Amino acid sequence: MKVIHTEMKTLNQLLLIGFIMLTFLSHNAFGQNVVEEKPAYQITGKILEKGSDEPIPYAAVALIEVESGKNVVGAVADFGGEFVITNFGNGKYQVQVSFMGYQSYTSPVLSISEQNSVIDLGNLVIESDAVALQEVTVMGQRDLIEEKVDRTIYNAENDKTLIGGDATDVMRRVPMLSVDMDGNVSMRGSSNLLVLINGKQSAIVANNVAEALKQIPAEEIKSIEVITSPSAKYDAEGTGGVINIVTKKNNLQGATLNINSSAGYRGSNLGLNANLKQGKMGWSLGGFGRSGYNILGFFDNEQLVTNAGNMSTLRILQSADTKSNMLFGRYNLGWDYEIDKFNFLTASVSFGVRNMKNDQDGLFTETFMGDQLLSALLRDVNVSNTSNNVDVNFNYTKTYEKPLKEFSISSLYSQNTQNNDFINSLYNGTFDDVASRIKNNNLGRNQEFTVQLDYVNPIGSGKNHILEYGAKNIMRKASSDFAYFTAEGSTGEFTQIDDIAFSNEFIYDQNVTAGYASYTTNFLKNYSFKGGLRYEYTSIQADFRNNELAANIPSYGLFVPSLNLSRKLANGNMIKAAYNRRVQRPFLNFLNPNINAANPQQITQGNPLLDPELTDNYEISYSTFTKGMTLNFTSYFRNTTGSIQPVRTVMDDDVIFTTYENIGQERAYGFSVFSNINLSGKFSLNGSIDGYFADLDNGLEDPLYAASNQGFVLSGRLFGNYSLPNNWQIQAFGFIRGRQVQLQGTSGGFAMYSLNLNKQFNEKRGSIGFGAENFFTSVFRINNELQTPTIMQQSTVGMRNMNFKINFNYRIGKLSMEPSRRKKRSVTNDDIKEGGEGASGGAVMNNN
Known part of the structure; x- marks a missing residue:
């Protein structure tokens, strides 16, 4: 058995790692020369459900002028419950949050001026408006699919049909993925994928992805992340993109x-x-x-x-x-x-x-x-x-x-x-x-x-x-x-x-x-x-x-x-x-x-x-x-x-x-x-x-x-x-x-x-x-x-x-x-x- 340890390869590796570490050491000098942009008028926050602290997507957010009661501008929370309100000026306002199945929320009065133009309200917790009428219960329900800037996420833990199944069954429910009868996975027609488990590739999936997925019970999976355009941080492998299987973790x-x-x-x-x-x-x-x-x-x-x-x-x-x-x-x-x-x-x-x-x-x-x-x-x-x-x-x-x-x-x-x-x-x-x-x-x-x-x-x-x-x-x-x-x-x-x-x-x-x-x-x-x-x-x-x-x-x-x-x-x-x-x-x-x-x-x-x-x-x-x-x-x-x-x-x-x-x-x-x-x-x-x-x-x-x-x-x-x-x-x-x-x-x-x-x-x-x-x-x-x-x-x-x-x-x-x-x-x-x-x-x- 032969192993490559040539001088040229070793030199290339040392030069590359040395360049990276040198860049590490010089980062502060570059960072100190960056000029901060003047902040614009902006109100941000995150909407959570009381009791579970789960984000509430799509909640409607309105900025109300206190003096006139007029709705000045509005926004809709994203998949993570986060919202951004812009395009307003100086004045006194209140933020109102509403969503079907939840009690509405109104913030304290906010005084906006040039010196106080950016406000982060932090976490806004709203309570589920549960109503019992002849044994019929109305309650909020978390979405199965989330979209973030760089990935699409399927929340498998909320899918009860997967009980008793495996990771192959989960993959078949994820947007942009296709799984054939043998369990082979492809993304947008390409089967050349990088498949990770909790952010890393294991020997379990290295040999045969189709067979590896059959080894992972669906109940162990929290979510599937689909990354169609991976950044430079990810390995260059995976022509079709990256799939990250996130198993259930807790603190x-x-x-x-x-x-x-x-x-x-x-x-x-x-x-x-x-x-x-x-x-x-x-x-x-x-x-x-x-x-x-x-x-x-x-x-x-x-x-x-x-x-x-x-x-x-x-x-x-x-x-x-x-x-x-x-x-x-x-x-x-x-x-x-x-x-x-x-x-x-x-x-x-x-x-x-x-x-x-x-x-x-x-x-x-x-x-x-x-x-x-x-x-x-x-x-x-x-x-x-x-x-x-x-x-x-x-x-x-x-x-x-x-x-x-x-x-x-x-x-x-x-x-x-x-x-x-x-x-x-x-x-x-x-x-x-x-x-x-x-x-x-x-x-x-x-x-x-x-x-x-x-x-x-x-x-x-x-x-x-x-x-x-x-x-x-x-x-x-x-x-x-x-x-x-x-x-x-x-x-x-x-x-x-x-x-x-x-x-x-x-x-x-x-x-x-x-x-x-x-x-x-x-x-x-x-x-x-x-x-x-x-x-x-x-x-x-x-x-x-x-x-x-x-x-x-x-x-x-x-x-x-x-x-x-x-x-x-x-x-x-x-x-x-x-x-x-x-x-x-x-x-x-x-x-x-x-x-x-x-x-x-x-x-x-x-x-x-x-x-x-x-x-x-x-x-x-x-x-x-x-x-x-x-x-x-x-x-x-x-x-x-x-x-x-x-x-x-x-x-x-x-x-x-x-x-x-x-x-x-x-x-x-x-x-x-x-x-x-x-x-x-x-x-x-x-x-x-x-x-x-x-x-x-x-x-x-x-x-x-x-x-x-x-x-x-x-x-x-x-x-x-x-x-x-x-x-x-x-x-x-x-x-x-x-x-x-x-x-x-x-x-x-x-x-x-x-x-x-x-x-x-x-x-x-x-x-x-x-x-x-x-x-x-x-x-x-x-x-x-x-x-x-x-x-x-x-x-x-x-x-x-x-x-x-x-x-x-x-x-x-x-x-x-x-x-x-x-x-x-x-x-x-x-x-x-x-x-x-x-x-x-x-x-x-x-x-x-």
Whole structure:
């Protein structure tokens, strides 16, 4: 195993980190020269609900002139309950706040003059106007969707239909995201995303995002944050953007134990989570398990393959019944300590396991030349995917008397081990006994050590100018040890194949050193600007145990700019524009040279020589708020060069061979519209429509390999919530996605829906509910199509996904809330393109 430690790489890293630290030391000199703008007439505040201290969005705010009683100017609170009143002069005023379902509020008299032109009213607490009439209760209800300047937030903790589900179910409800039947997530048509958990990427999501999401119970998720235009602070990875999964955290005194459970026809889960907080020290211990069973389906495939030499065409028909069983577990221990008012320590250790079994029973393959049957083969295919991962975080944060000023050091050690194996059993000509077997073992390992420094410094005495600096280094070691074996009959001993193409070890060492700087400012009253520049230097050493297959990959450096501009309009409306450049390094599933031949008619192999893909993103959005409703309109353009796409060719006359290449160009022209409506304190409705036009071209001129495709992709979702008397609640959800355009074909569309009824009891300490998913659809069918000059393929994947479940949740213990005095930080790695079609698992490489 070779590791890069060249003098040039070391010099680059030292120079970069030295530059960052030198910039840190010089920040005060720059800050002292900034001239503060003269403040304008302005009244600000934040509206909170009494008792819960939750913000109340969309509340109406009016500025009343005391002498005349005239309404001079008004505003509407944003999603966080914050409001800004401008465009008034000297005089005596009162601020009035009103919102349906709450008692109105009137402030004391405010005397406005040139010497007292800016007033911050702080938190304005208003009380819910609960009225009981014949057992009908009217109360305020917090919105499920929030929009902030740089992100859209889905508050999953308020969605009761998710009880007993997992993170995949949550993702399907989030605007701008699309999730297919296998759990693969895409944003605006791009699956090249950076997925974080509490601001950091863990080994849990590094290997396979789709499978990782199934390991996280929905009850553990507080919210999902969608960041479409990441700033320079984030790693350059993630072409489509950043998704941050925020799990439930609290700042408590005392002890508690939560029990979450669900039992259903297709799956069950059980989770136990405990918290202990005494004084300056806090502990958290959590663990849960999730199982899936009775997951049945089928597979049909028809493909026509043409030999380019003699132009003969073979027709292959395949069918099989499928069965999946799974068992996941995840455990974590967290610790935090408040050294003093300005210094904090946090640490955590998490351990996860996964065991998945996927079977194709009776995979029947018929091969025809015209009407003549050339062969008929029967196989059983058993795929085993097991893994374990460990993450260790340790973080130090220092704050200052000066608001927003902060310095932090974060570290992460992550290790993942995965076995992705299969056994293919071929029956004899009479289909009575097993004639031979083929086994593929693929052991993947990944280790990372990351150190990150971040510094936030407001310039001057106000909050209008903020500088942020940071540096980061990731040392990553990944490997894939793969081998093929053959055996006679059903009991014969396996013998390893002596061929370096089928039995070898692939080693991939990567080092990424990065530094960034960004500047945020508010100007001209209603404008905000955030711009930054990030530099990343990547060195790679890729090798095989057998040096005949050595891969020479040069080092490279990248500058990644980002620009964000927003303007607040009247009544809380906002318009935003953004540009950023993103880079997507290929994940090991794309690089892994292991040949995945679980289905001998469709073979997949990774490409160790892939380059990173580069994407320029442009977007503009408009948000408007009216009483009880918000609307957001976004349009965007995404241009990707060197896009990593699957490329299919014909091998051995009748086999479709898939590998991955950096195609010429991929463009996407898109839009999204979403709305959240609160019709009353009892009923809310939100929905969204997303669409884009995809244009892909690999830029090749050879007619046998040239490929291009284009077309529209549409998706939509709708969610409704209704609060019933006596702590009952009913929720419904539906999602639909049209066919998806690929370079050499299309992936079929699908739809899903669910209904949930929930009852809280014992002063809301516990809840019990009933849920139903896809209850009118016994079988889902997804039709996929592949077209090239030599291949015509149509395949159908079926899944019996109807599910009924009973949910139970109960909390034991008593806790008291205390104000949070710190902001936890953690390291994030976001630089890897995830996915790949069956490159047989392999090691994990985290990203940042």
